[in-house]
Amino acid sequence: MSQGRAPRDRITTTLWVVGTAVFAFIYLPLMVVIIYSFHDSPIIAWPLKLGTLRWYTALTHDRAMLSAALASVKLALLAVVISLLVGVPGAFVLDRLDFPGKTAFRRLVLLPLILPGIITGVALLTFFSFVGLRLSSGFPLVPGWPVVLGHAAALTSVVITQVYARLQRLDRAQEEASQDLYANGWRTFLHVTLPNIRTAVLGAGLLVFTLSLDEIAVTFFLIGRQNTLPLHIWGLLRRGITPEVNAASTIIFLVSVLVIVVWARFLREEVQT
Amino acid sequence: MRTFLGAAVPVGFVTALLFIPYVLLLVHSFWRLKGGAITHELTLENYRRLFGTDLYPDTIFFSAGIALRVTVFSLILAFPLAYLLAFKVRRHKQLMYMAVIIPLWVSYLVRAYAWKIILGQEGILNGLLQSAGLIDQPLTFLLYSRWAVILALTHIYTPFTLMPIYAVLEAIPPALKEASQDLYANRWQTFLRVILPLSLPGVLAGSTFAFVLSMGDFLAPQLLGGNDSALMVSNLVWSLFGVAYNWPLGAAVSVVVLLLTLFLLWLANRVEIAMNYGGQSDRMIGSVRGGAAV
Amino acid sequence: MAPLLELRHLTKQFGAFAAVDDVSLTIASGEFLTLLGASGSGKTTTLRMIAGFELPTSGEILMDGADISPLPPFQRDINTVFQQYALFPHMSVRGNVEYGLRMKRVPRAERTMRVKQALEMVQLDQLGARSPRQLSGGQQQRVALARALVNRPRVLLLDEPLGALDLKLRKEMQLELKHLQTSLGITFVYVTHDQEEALTMSDRIVLMRQGRIIQIGSPRDLYDRPASRYVADFIGETNLLTGTVVESKNGEAALRIGVDVLRGMSDGPLMPGAEAWLAVRPEAIAVRPPEGGGSGGNVVSATVKEAVYAGSAIRVHAALTSGQRIVAHVPAGTSVPVGKMVRLAWPTDRGRFVPE
Numbered sequence: 028m029s030q031g032r033a034p035r036d037r038i039t040t041t042l043w044v045v046g047t048a049v050f051a052f053i054y055l056p057l058m059v060v061i062i063y064s065f066h067d068s069p070i071i072a073w074p075l076k077l078g079t080l081r082w083y084t085a086l087t088h089d090r091a092m093l094s095a096a097l098a099s100v101k102l103a104l105l106a107v108v109i110s111l112l113v114g115v116p117g118a119f120v121l122d123r124l125d126f127p128g129k130t131a132f133r134r135l136v137l138l139p140l141i142l143p144g145i146i147t148g149v150a151l152l153t154f155f156s157f158v159g160l161r162l163s164s165g166f167p168l169v170p171g172w173p174v175v176l177g178h179a180a181a182l183t184s185v186v187i188t189q190v191y192a193r194l195q196r197l198d199r200a201q202e203e204a205s206q207d208l209y210a211n212g213w214r215t216f217l218h219v220t221l222p223n224i225r226t227a228v229l230g231a232g233l234l235v236f237t238l239s240l241d242e243i244a245v246t247f248f249l250i251g252r253q254n255t256l257p258l259h260i261w262g263l264l265r266r267g268i269t270p271e272v273n274a275a276s277t278i279i280f281l282v283s284v285l286v287i288v289v290w291a292r293f294l295r296e297e298v299q300t
Numbered sequence: 301m302r303t304f305l306g307a308a309v310p311v312g313f314v315t316a317l318l319f320i321p322y323v324l325l326l327v328h329s330f331w332r333l334k335g336g337a338i339t340h341e342l343t344l345e346n347y348r349r350l351f352g353t354d355l356y357p358d359t360i361f362f363s364a365g366i367a368l369r370v371t372v373f374s375l376i377l378a379f380p381l382a383y384l385l386a387f388k389v390r391r392h393k394q395l396m397y398m399a400v401i402i403p404l405w406v407s408y409l410v411r412a413y414a415w416k417i418i419l420g421q422e423g424i425l426n427g428l429l430q431s432a433g434l435i436d437q438p439l440t441f442l443l444y445s446r447w448a449v450i451l452a453l454t455h456i457y458t459p460f461t462l463m464p465i466y467a468v469l470e471a472i473p474p475a476l477k478e479a480s481q482d483l484y485a486n487r488w489q490t491f492l493r494v495i496l497p498l499s500l501p502g503v504l505a506g507s508t509f510a511f512v513l514s515m516g517d518f519l520a521p522q523l524l525g526g527n528d529s530a531l532m533v534s535n536l537v538w539s540l541f542g543v544a545y546n547w548p549l550g551a552a553v554s555v556v557v558l559l560l561t562l563f564l565l566w567l568a569n570r571v572e573i574a575m576n577y578g579g580q581s582d583r584m585i586g587s588v589r590g591g592a593a594v
Numbered sequence: 595m596a597p598l599l600e601l602r603h604l605t606k607q608f609g610a611f612a613a614v615d616d617v618s619l620t621i622a623s624g625e626f627l628t629l630l631g632a633s634g635s636g637k638t639t640t641l642r643m644i645a646g647f648e649l650p651t652s653g654e655i656l657m658d659g660a661d662i663s664p665l666p667p668f669q670r671d672i673n674t675v676f677q678q679y680a681l682f683p684h685m686s687v688r689g690n691v692e693y694g695l696r697m698k699r700v701p702r703a704e705r706t707m708r709v710k711q712a713l714e715m716v717q718l719d720q721l722g723a724r725s726p727r728q729l730s731g732g733q734q735q736r737v738a739l740a741r742a743l744v745n746r747p748r749v750l751l752l753d754e755p756l757g758a759l760d761l762k763l764r765k766e767m768q769l770e771l772k773h774l775q776t777s778l779g780i781t782f783v784y785v786t787h788d789q790e791e792a793l794t795m796s797d798r799i800v801l802m803r804q805g806r807i808i809q810i811g812s813p814r815d816l817y818d819r820p821a822s823r824y825v826a827d828f829i830g831e832t833n834l835l836t837g838t839v840v841e842s843k844n845g846e847a848a849l850r851i852g853v854d855v856l857r858g859m860s861d862g863p864l865m866p867g868a869e870a871w872l873a874v875r876p877e878a879i880a881v882r883p884p885e886g887g888g889s890g891g892n893v894v895s896a897t898v899k900e901a902v903y904a905g906s907a908i909r910v911h912a913a914l915t916s917g918q919r920i921v922a923h924v925p926a927g928t929s930v931p932v933g934k935m936v937r938l939a940w941p942t943d944r945g946r947f948v949p950e
Contacts, residue, residue: 038488039388042380042384045380045381045384046380046384046385046388049377049381050399050400053455054403056411056414056415057403057410057411057414059414059418060414071417071422072427073427073428073430073431074427074431113310113313114310116309117311117313119306120306120311124307132311138318138322139318141509141512141561142558142561143513143515143534144518145516145537145538145554146537146557146561147321149325149541151317152541153325153328153547153551154321154324176317177317180314180317183314234405238405241405241408243409248541257407257409261519264409264413268416276409279407279410280410283407284406287398287402287405295394473678475680478645478674478676479674479676479680479682480693481647481666482645482667482668482673482674483668483697483741483742484669484694484698484745485668485693489697493693497684498683498684
């Protein structure tokens with residue numbers, strides 16, 4: 028209510044209490060994982076015995092974990108590159124071109140975002156199996172071309188959605204002004220359009236990176252010999268959780284948060300433009 | 301010419317790596333397994349098995365039941381928080397919203413297995429209850445049950461549900477609330493007659509996500525579901541494509557889930573149009589999952 | 595007769611900033627009162643306090659002698675027409691208009707009849723089933739009006755309701771609103787920054803600046819007898835000539851500007867030797883050839899800089915001998931020698947001295 032400093036009535040207080048409780052519900056489990064990464068015992072149980080960094084140091088010696096992490100990062104970087112190369116033009120196609128089947132194209136692009144990952148995963152599996160591309164192809168340079176292409180396919184949608192949204196907000200008059208001042212299509216794109224969507228593109232890239240790092244469903248079906256970090260952790264989980272897993276998770280969490288915060292900064296710039 | 305090339309790359313890529321795989325999945329569902337290998341003869345056998353036996357429909361209904369409960373709980377949790385953020389938070393609103401959304405993008409796996417730590421026999425909840433003297437023996441029914449799955453999925457998908465609701469509430473012009481009060485409606489009536497109806501597109505979008513995604517959820521049932529997890533669709537698909545190696549049947553199940561998902565989205569879209577809001581759900585879903593709604 | 599509405603020392607602070615600063619005002623039943631001012635003058639905030647959307651920091655709002663300021667909007671017998679109409683998008687036109695009646699639990703039969711009457715009154719009775727989205731700006735505005743008026747409020751508040759309309763439509767609506775107000779007899783409190791609109795429609799105008807009231811009066815009062823330089827400048831077009839006072843007596847004073855001496859009316863005595871401002875409306879000034887006999891009143895030489903055609907009149911921009919600019923409006927068709935010297939003449943009583 029816009030009544031300036033309206034007095035806090037009971038409904039508002041209840042709302043605050045409930046809202047805070049929900050907020051806590053969303054964060055508490057994460058906090059539990061992080062706190063238990065400092066637990067001084069190999070078994071995760073109550074009570075908590077805080078005060079050790081040994082799990083973090085253990086990580087640095089954990090070959091399997093480290094190579095899985097490396098594979099994940101490689102995979103994520105490749106996914107970013109490919110999805111940007113495909114997604115940015117894709118966004119332009121949606122924004123500027125009209126062709127038969129355009130609506131179908133748009134719906135298709137949204138599919139990986141709204142379908143459960145497992146469906147996209149098995150669909151891609153049948154595809155790669157059909158064309159005969161082995162799951163380990165490209166190893167050890169890449170974790171496997173199918174999984175790289177699979178991530179790119181699923182995450183291109185993210186790029187297209189983000190960049191498209193930005194393109195829609197772009198002031199056409201700027202491009203018209205550029206052409207009025209003797210710049211042709213390509214130069215206008217380079218000097219006017221691209222700088223304007225720069226933050227959306229970078230932001231989308233960051234988002235793809237984070238999502239790829241965390242991707243499990245599609246990855247599970249397409250992975251070859253080399254595990255990615257989430258899959259490796261999942262394997263460990265089935266044997267029982269150790270605080271080392273918590274330590275790894277905490278690091279992943281912090282890295283992801285960092286990436287997301289940077290992304291949010293970009294997005295805020297977007298809105299202010 | 302350049303335009304053509306520029307367009308061909310994304311369209312080609314999407315066609316090759318999205319369209320064809322989904323189509324191929326569909327085709328696979330009409331093939332069958334013979335002697336351990338997949339034969340390329342078209343048959344309806346898989347679908348006959350699916351709808352003939354009780355097992356498969358039961359699985360789908362069970363998963364749908366879980367998904368429904370998750371959706372309802374997420375809505376109950378998400379709406380008040382979304383309302384609070386949209387209308388009651390004045391300073392640092394963007395920051396607070398981001399804080400709620402961040403867990404979405406950050407390690408799904410962690411958010412699922414955290415519940416193992418909390419609900420396990422030697423877990424935190426049991427530990428706390430025992431220390432407080434409320435129980436003698438640890439509760440064993442907490443973990444490895446459908447309720448653990450529902451709890452974890454609710455935890456995971458509440459921010460998902462919150463995003464579109466917040467977006468819609470934020471977009472309501474403050475003047476509408478004032479107009480309602482100007483016309484003699486008190487705060488509660490204003491909420492019921494103006495805010496709530498206008499929030500429906502967001503509620504619809506949020507529930508559709510939560511439902512679809514939790515129905516097809518893969519990990520939480522495996523980690524936390526115990527025996528109940530065998531009844532979930534995702535587990536079925538997983539084992540059919542994995543251990544059982546019956547890809548055609550797995551494909552058929554997937555196709556059913558795919559069609560169900562598309563149907564629900566279409567339904568949501570139509571409900572929205574019927575309510576005269578112009579079919580925003582579609583756009584909203586895409587942009588929220590893609591992060592653009594932030 | 596007791597005033598319907600009274601604002602007593604109304605103040606609204608936002609932190610250290612006073613949006614409305616000690617405003618006191620009485621509004622009579624059945625009058626069309628306009629709060630006029632530039633952005634930030636406090637006019638909208640004042641209106642919102644009357645409606646109940648802002649809580650005054652101090653002061654009272656009395657309706658029929660009782661203080662309504664602690665009451666929430668839904669308990670006041672006042673309705674508002676919002677600047678952007680604020681129509682409920684999820685209800686039809688009819689649904690919007692009957693909203694207030696439903697909240698007051700008016701029985702259905704009466705509701706239907708009153709809604710029908712209200713829609714007829716704004717000539718929209720055919721569009722009852724439409725959704726607000728399907729209407730033009732002008733139509734939406736009328737729905738907003740009907741939605742408010744159907745409740746028969748004692749006071750109707752209008753927050754710059756015509757701002758979004760194009761010029762022709764705006765002028766038509768101004769007349770319609772005025773007629774509506776006169777025929778219904780409801781008190782209208784109207785907010786606008788458009789002084790011409792205020793002059794056209796109001797019984798009384800309250801000119802506000804920086805949260806305070808500068809002048810209250812009929813349109814004529816504000817136009818002919820501005821209380822200060824700001825008012826003279828704000829309302830209509832005016833020339834503000836500055837110079838030194840030569841003499842002042844019997845309600846008249848003389849101003850020296852370089853070699854010219856101009857006479858005008860003055861409400862109070864002015865100090866000879868002091869700086870003063872003389873306001874003269876452009877339409878009062880006639881353009882005469884440089885030679886020839888003159889009548890009484892002010893006659894000065896000036897050089898014509900530009901003559902701008904404006905449809906019904908010509909705006910003559912000239913400079914006095916001292917260099918000060920002066921504008922005269924002459925009927926279209928008059929020939930005006932640009933670049934040449936002319937004489938500008940106006941009666942003494944058409945010029946008015948204004949305080950700072």
